[in-house]
Amino acid sequence: MTHETVDVSVRSAMRSRREFLKLSGLTALGIGGMMFLTGCGPAPLESADDAEGSSASSAVLGDGVTLRVGMEAAYAPYNWQVSSASDFTIPIENVSGAYADGYDVQVAKIIAEQLGMEAVAVKLEFGSLIDALNNGQVDIVCAGMSVTPERASAALFSESYVDDDIVMITKKDSAYAGATTFADLEDASILGQAATMYNDVIDQIPEVNHMTPAETVPMVVENLRSGTCDIITYSKLSAPKLLEVYPDFVELEMADAFEGSRMPDNAAVAKGNDAALVRINEIIADIDEQDRQDMWSACMDRQPA
Known part of the structure; x- marks a missing residue:
């Protein structure tokens, strides 16, 4: 979204x-x-x-x-x-x-x-x-x-x-809430939005369950809220509002960063x-x-x- x-x-x-x-x-x-100009002579001038x-x-x-x-x-x-x-x-x-x-x-x-x-x-x-x-x-x-x-x-x-940029969001009571490196996310089920970089960057994290992406951002958020996934990828600029609306969500403070995000x-x-x-x-x-x-x-x- x-x-x-x-x-x-x-x-x-x-x-x-x-x-x-x-x-x-x-x-x-x-x-x-x-x-690009083609030909050997100068391009004709327009009035x-x-x-x-x-x-x-x-x-x-x-x-x-x-x-x-x-x-x-x-x-x-x-x-x-x-x-x-x-x-x-x-x-x-x-x-x-x-x-x-x-x-x-x-x-x-x-x-x-x-x-x-x-x-x-x-x-x-x-x-x-x-x-x-x-x-x-x-x-x-x-x-x-x-x-x-x-x-x-x-x-x-x-x-x-x-x-x-892209950040990751989980629930405050999640086993991954204190993660700071990609290695800390081993076995986590991570969800992003289809046909976007939010889904693509998940491949940079080794040993995780890269879930089939959701079609829209509201669907991504609903999957985290309902517990269908452990972590979602999300907009850094939009994260403050998301955390305000869902006070049981938390942004992961990662030392590792996505490349090209x-x-x-x-x-x-x-x-x-x-x-x-x-x-x-x-x-x-x-x-x-x-x-x-x-x-x-x-x-x-x-x-x-």
Whole structure:
């Protein structure tokens, strides 16, 4: 259930997933691809009018009116579903009477406004978002998603609009509550979310029961609450709120750390939308750091229990 201004094609060698600055509206799309000149002679020069007209048209996403934003709407505080509209929400196009809120939503709203468009959410499973982007079902993905080499080969990713990391959560009365090293977790049943780094990093821990991942973050949390698993992987930025809601949970204070677990929150658009990515990155860059923090904090307070 986000939330880097180097060219995505260069950064695709680095794993990224970041989930969180304080909720409000920002999303980023990295400058999506390097341009190469071919041929022996110099490239023809465009007139200022031609360049301006070309940039304006190529920066359009979708129909230029409605910005369809792909997300789970089940990954608080990045995105979640509510039943009533507010100043923080956008309609969920494919769920009647439902609305989306969250940090990704706030960023998407800012991007849409600056592009002169109206944002609507399209609720989909996390693992299907890139396919939905490429088949035209959505125009942009803002879903707590981090760029990875595999994803960068299929879509263009923005700069990060929030950066997160991965921690492990257990119950206070668990036999693993005092664990500080991976070796201390031997035989523990550990659960993460499907199709995310939360599941992938579990393979770095030897001699544990890597459970079949749950589809959504609420399902991950419910498995820990009900005792189906011993430990869950979770967002570092979201952990304080989780521990407030579930006072019998505790974050493991580990000396060992996961490799490659930093998670930037990157927006994605389909390949070929380079000019739109440039504009989106400009919009993101204009969001003040304090405003990002304030948005994130507001989302943390507003998110469902």
